Amino acid sequence: MGGWVSVPAVGLGVGAVVAGVYALGALLAPRGLGGGGAFLSGERAREHALSRFHVRWYVATLVFLAFDMEMVFMYPWVLVVAEMGVAAVVEMFVFLALLMVGVVYAWREGAFEWA
Incomplete structure (x- = not known):
């Protein structure tokens, strides 16, 4: 050896x-x-670990998760879109349209207003 x-x-x-x-x-x-x-x-913590957060942080987290899931689903789609053809493109645009509905809803509810 x-x-x-x-x-x-x-x-x-x-x-x-x-x-x-x-x-x-x-x-x-x-x-x-x-x-x-x-x-x-x-540094010493200014707040207790179990203090309450404003609801906008939870909404921002959910919006982030929506975009994160978009990326999780888009990567495998990119790998097979050439084989699947037009049907895969249409399905992805439907998926993105549904995500956009969620973003528009969050925007209208003021989820992106930080002041």
Whole structure:
């Protein structure tokens, strides 16, 4: 087996790299952060973790998820659109039209007004 490294040697090498990264992090990590610890760059939180958020943040999240789902469905569509032909193009435009109805509804309800 000329030139091959044994599996236990690779495991030891990976273990040494992981241990080295942890040791380097322990040596170089900042000390004496405020009460916030590693979160918020050591600053204390201004609000309680269970505080209430305005409903517009939830609406913005749902709009984001709608666009995210659009991308999830468009990627496989792009891969097969050449094989499927005109039917795939029509189906995608129907899908996008339905998403646009949701965006127009959110816009009319004021979901994009941040002031």
